Amino acid sequence: MTFEVNEKDALVVVDVQKDFCPGGSLPVQDGDKVVPILNDYIKIFLRARAQIYATRDWHPSNHVSFKLYGGIWPPHCIMGTEGAKFHPDLKLPKSVKIISKATTPNKEAYSGFDGTNLEKDMIEKGVRRVFVGGLATDYCVKNTVLDTVKAGFEAVLLADATLGVNVNPGDSEKAIKEMVEAGAKTASLADVQEPISGLKKVDMIEGIEENTLKDSGRKKLSRLRTKGPYRKATFYLHEKVAY
16 A cells, blocks of 8 residues: 655654663664654655654653652653653754653653644644654554544554564564554555655756755665655655755
């Protein structure tokens, strides 16, 4: 199945924060490997003028999820700390909407919809379909996808842009099965297409225009695609977009 991204779509980047990446206080194994893939999705959604959200754990220092206060996790993503920052290589655009969750001491919130204005904002913007990737598959990604379905949106799990904690072996696989059984679809980068109608056609020879995308001059042409995975030659742009 292929998905052509449009203005009624939204991308939700879940909790790609330093504490959930290698070197953090609660790292997902190889969690930083989702970053370059998510950056590719971000470019597609920017060019489609779709909505982009980034959720983050934003805990008080005495949060109920921490072991000291009866939870199961070490302290992580405490508001205002270095570990709560997004991964430095994650290329979030200036237009991104930041969604902070689990911000009160006595309430856990794995889902980006739990206790936030995410659903309200999506409804106001006319979003119909929500693509979700990030960290971690078996907790915050899973719950965000399930709540996407409950809210009445079409949910698409970006399977190549999410990794799990796997406290118990196989937790991530079980989580994906649960999401699919709830009605979510799955996709990878090769399945997600940029819109064709209404775009300016630009034949590319060497990279993208300097001002279009940050660091684009260092990207390989094989990663500039429109329809299939890593097609060359033709590139489509709505307008110049700055990160």
